Amino acid sequence: MDSQGSVEDIAVSLRAIIPLNGNNFHAWKKDVQEVLMILDLYYALREDKPVAPIMCDSFEYAHKFDNYTVDIEKWEKFNRIAKRIIK
Numbered sequence: 001m002d003s004q005g006s007v008e009d010i011a012v013s014l015r016a017i018i019p020l021n022g023n024n025f026h027a028w029k030k031d032v033q034e035v036l037m038i039l040d041l042y043y044a045l046r047e048d049k050p051v052a053p054i055m056c057d058s059f060e061y062a063h064k065f066d067n068y069t070v071d072i073e074k075w076e077k078f079n080r081i082a083k084r085i086i087k
Contacts, residue, residue, distance in 0.1 A: 035085065044078040051068075
């Protein structure tokens, strides 16, 4: 799929979300979750925010911190995008 098709697919998916009006929370939530899953953005809702490892003097800490850095960047990116869609 080319980038233009992807942008159009995203726009169609976002327009499919019914606006939240106070009486339709369950339907709205279902629509939002489906769109986030289709766009592969459900990660931040499905996974807890990564927690930094406890500092110690070891190779294991360095490895854990490297993994944490990658995980927190991914989680924050998906969380930021998901929050924009939900708003």
